[in-house]
Amino acid sequence: MPVIRNHLALRQLIKFAITGGIFTIVDFAIYIFLTRLFLFFEVHYLWANFIGMASGATGDFLLNKAWTFRNHERKVLLQYIKFWVVVVLGMAIYQYLLLFFVEKIELYDILGKAFSAIIVMLIRFTIHKFWTFRITNRTNSIANHYE
DSSP: OHHHHTOHHHHHHHHHHHHHHHHHHHHHHHHHHHHHHOHHHHHOHHHHHHHHHHHTHHHHHHHIIIIISOOOOSOHHHHHHHHHHHHHHHHHHHHHHHHIIIIISOOOHHHHHHHHHHHHHHHHHHHIIIIITOOOSHHHHHHHHTO
């Protein structure tokens, strides 16, 4: 599609959503498994949410680095640390939103989790694009433009 081909940020957002979608399925599966089969996690659903979110973070990092942002910089450890800063920030926002949707608005927990996931995805995409995986040399920038 020409619109997508000509807009790097849109292409990256779509890839980020696909990558995030894969790990969101893992997150939701773990959350549902824990909250529906164990009384502790049914009562303490925020712990189940944390475990679900944390479970796919490394895979998410690797796929976003290689495929979404096509970032080939060798500063992997620095990027991984930045990635985890964003993950922890995202988790804090996610937890707050889930608590807000379930406790204050009284939404069904799965629906509140879905709304929270969408909001956090947009925040994380922006931070990862402009901070975690920011291209620092012209060669990578040109290569990414013509992927």
